[in-house]
Amino acid sequence: MKYLDEFQDPALAERLLDDIHATTEHPWAMMEVCGGQTHSIIRHGLDQLLPDGIELIHGPGCPVCVTPLEVIDKALEIAARPDVIFCSFGDMLRVPGSEKDLFRVKSAGGDVRVVYSPMDALTVAKENPDRQVVFFGIGFETTAPPNAMTVYQAKKLGIENFSLLVSHVRVPPAIEAIMTSPVCRVQAFLAAGHVCTVMGFSEYPPLAERFKVPIVVTGFEPLDILEGIRRTVHQLEEGRYEVENAYPRVVAPEGNPIAIEMLEDVFEVVDRSWRGIGMIPQSGWRLSERYRAYDAEVRFDVGDIDTSESAVCRSGEVLQGLIKPHECSAFGTLCTPRNPLGATMVSSEGACAAYYLYRRMQLPAQRPAQAGAPEEATPVG
């Protein structure tokens, strides 16, 4: 595919890697923010090719992973109602709530449908005027504009049986939260390219200045990622901390003004909980007053849902880059993509799932008790 294949060329990758190796004199820890970048890094094994001192910390940018348990439980509750058609992106179906997942709701008779585009959910609403159609609107600044478009169009076209269950999150407040954490080890950021496609990167210079960290807007193909790392290493070695755009074929400094305008119309900024991390001030969106009638939480009155997280799952520490996935005692034993304890094991963008799917062969045999581990860990449930 044009603009993708050219950025997977092994010969060019080698040149970037040579530069990175030649430039690196000190150990550095940098965080790739987006789960799509984590997936690409692990799938292609890029981290295996970097100098020993360069550590990639896998950031919190997997939308499936950070959606709070409470919101999942609300989704399950709504999806189980007989009058509801519940539409979702595919990988949300296996995310465990407190007791079950959307697959289970579907098998018990719930009308749960996978859609590829949020607008498909609106079409479902048009075709089923006697049913309530709910779309599970999660994600970062990337999925927010198309999700916003659904309620914008629903209002414009008078489609009253459509609503949105919103759990949107924003990247810049998360970067701030990571940098102000007392255990923070991050020295630079590879910013999420597609988030910047929408939002631009005007929010980043104050963060780079305040925390003295380079922030390099980075894409997702292997060469994009290596170029992001290369520029970051140059900045770190030279003592600079600037915002750079290493993904200019897709990202303009000002982002996409039309999308931003729609976001400002449809959403308003609120405090949001991130699964495994906790509350981050001003880090999310909910529907603005003008569109509140399309808010599924309001329409279905699911305000008082109780939640309980697994005591063993350490996805919070994984999401903050404090531990690598395989350092969690449940990794690969109690917790696998087949039976995820935490959301980081669910989506293939989740760091734990990426390690399990692509890496478990190479992980050091650090756990001789592996086979016996389940009994040991039984008290979890």
Place this chain on the structure above:
Amino acid sequence: MAEPFVTAPASPPQEPSIDLTPAPSFEGWTCPLPLRDSPTVVMGHGGGGQMSAELVEHVFLPSFANHTLAQLGDSAVMEVAGVRMALSTDSFVVRPLFFPGGSIGDLAVNGTVNDLAMSGATPLFLSAAFILEEGTDVTQVGAVAERLGRAAERAGVQVVTGDTKVVESGHGDGVYINTSGIGVVPAGVDIRPDRARPGDVVIVSGDLGVHGVAVMSVREGLQFGAEVLSDCQPLNGLVQAMLAVTTDLHVLRDPTRGGLATSLNEIAKSSGVGVTLDERLLPIPDVVSDACAFLGLDPLQVANEGKLVAIVPADVADDVLAAMRAHPAGVGAAVIGRCVEEHPGMVATRTGFGAERVVDMPIGEQLPRIC
């Protein structure tokens, strides 16, 4: 609870090394959590991946236990009155009934014929059972039957018995078909999933992932540039051509649901060998890799309906490959990897950049990623 591997953030562990340590076994662990086993059947149980395998292992095998079944090949091979017979059955619930390059009728013949061929058998006779939904257009049933008949003729088999049932409207999806087939295994042929040996060469017969992308493109209304035609075709002729080179083919598998990743993982587990692929050698057409990139799927987990993977001894690999390429169903055949002693039961691939990763089988259904 001892957690010796939990390290303080200040001293991160070494990055995983590239050298391949023996595979840690995740087999056999039992998880006490309620999410482990769904109390009801979910769609993933039919996806051909890990969930399907667990359903077979825990629900069906204990009830039917016998030596022949325990082989778990694509078809069962039994000796009857001095003749080695192969028997296989398959049900077809594809939607839509007609798709670019094929139909449920073509699948119903080729699916069973290919399962028989994967034991080296010459397929001879099929049964066909139709489960029809009330309200389905009879001309559509006729069209499916006509396609099924033509596919049987092409594969050189006869449909010699059948059955028809009708279910109430809303209890089916138009037309479901089950076919069973029998064939004869030639003397000296012993093709089984557990016969892969370290040093054996892994060959696929052509482009991967084409059928899955063809069906997805019509089912979901997605266009990926040029129209993608399913690769649905019978493979018994190709297998005959391969057997003409040597009867000592170790394993054959047609990677349908769950894709090549599932077939190779099953072979690795059955045989107790590792499989190492080279990503640069995989014949994946641009349209498949583009569609998979778009949907967030792994081409190695996408279904094929007219391809096989062969595990053959290294000394005959070149001749087998040449014979495959000379056959119309194998012109795109390619060597993609080897069986190794390391990481038994697991499949790995060298990435395009020279790093290494695991190739796992899908869990249940393939789920498109959010972004």
